[in-house]
Amino acid sequence: MSDPILSLTGVHINRGEVEVVHDVSLDVTPGAVTVVLGANGAGKTTLMDGIAGLAPVTKGTVSLGGQAIERLPTYKRALAGLGYVEQARTTFRTLTVEQNLLVAQAGKGDPATVFRLFPELDKRRGLQAGHLSGGEQQMLVVGRALVADPKVVLIDEMSLGLAPVVVQRLMRAVVDLVGLGIAVLLIEQFAHLALDVGANAYVLRKGRVVFDGPCSQLRGDSALLHEAYFGQAPTESETR
Numbered sequence: 143m144s145d146p147i148l149s150l151t152g153v154h155i156n157r158g159e160v161e162v163v164h165d166v167s168l169d170v171t172p173g174a175v176t177v178v179l180g181a182n183g184a185g186k187t188t189l190m191d192g193i194a195g196l197a198p199v200t201k202g203t204v205s206l207g208g209q210a211i212e213r214l215p216t217y218k219r220a221l222a223g224l225g226y227v228e229q230a231r232t233t234f235r236t237l238t239v240e241q242n243l244l245v246a247q248a249g250k251g252d253p254a255t256v257f258r259l260f261p262e263l264d265k266r267r268g269l270q271a272g273h274l275s276g277g278e279q280q281m282l283v284v285g286r287a288l289v290a291d292p293k294v295v296l297i298d299e300m301s302l303g304l305a306p307v308v309v310q311r312l313m314r315a316v317v318d319l320v321g322l323g324i325a326v327l328l329i330e331q332f333a334h335l336a337l338d339v340g341a342n343a344y345v346l347r348k349g350r351v352v353f354d355g356p357c358s359q360l361r362g363d364s365a366l367l368h369e370a371y372f373g374q375a376p377t378e379s380e381t382r
């Protein structure tokens with residue numbers, strides 16, 4: 143397996159005065175999906191925000207391509223190759239699909255890459271983003287991260303409010319993304335979908351990593367997954 147492009151070592155992250163993420167170390171590899179799972183409130187979004195510079199890393203290091211980025215402002219982290227698809231992020235509704243991509247391009251990437259990944263958007267490139275379906279809007283949000291030519295893309299719950307068939311389509315796009323050599327760090331509420339496309343997984347509980355291993359290990363073992371999420375084995379009624 144190739145060397146990690148993004149590495150966290152002993153990272154602590156605050157929300158305001160409160161420490162929410164404690165002593166997290168993780169590696170994200172190019173050309174692979176790394177999955178972050180955990181119950182509501184486990185600290186997944188805070189972890190992503192810390193990596194992206196939207197929440198303060200108070201201890202530890204975040205290294206992107208060998209460069210320490212944990213003290214850089216968000217825009218410099220983006221310029222260093224970090225893309226972030228935030229939870230519930232929207233598009234510029236009155237701009238066309240193509241204009242949305244051009245605004246996000248930051249003088250680097252090529253909208254054609256996005257249109258290859260999402261032919262659905264290519265067909266609608268002249269349409270105002272506000273007229274897209276929910277799934278197409280989410281494709282455009284991913285496309286806006288991709289068009290800045292990132293090395294790593296952080297994706298936080300892109301399935302929110304979307305039909306299962308649309309979520310599956312987006313997961314296929316994530317697989318295509320890593321096929322381009324990009325590294326993806328993926329938070330997904332539908333654990334099984336994330337584990338199907340992921341190589342390695344980390345499970346967070348109360349802001350700490352409680353499982354770190356191959357997705358295949360969790361994929362076939364729902365009791366292990368449950369225990370990692372909640373710290374206890376499932377009851378008999380939960381396994382039925």
Ligand SMILES: Nc1ncnc2c1ncn2[C@@H]1O[C@H](COP(=O)(O)OP(=O)(O)OP(=O)(O)O)[C@@H](O)[C@H]1O
Nearest residue numbers: 157158160162180181182183184185186187188189
């Ligand atoms: N802006 C904030 N200010 C203070 N506390 C916050 C803030 N955002 C989140 N928290 C708290 O930090 C903890 C972790 O929240 P976070 O959103 O990172 O978890 P999560 O695993 O992403 O949860 P979810 O799956 O519900 O999105 C929670 O206890 C939450 O209440």
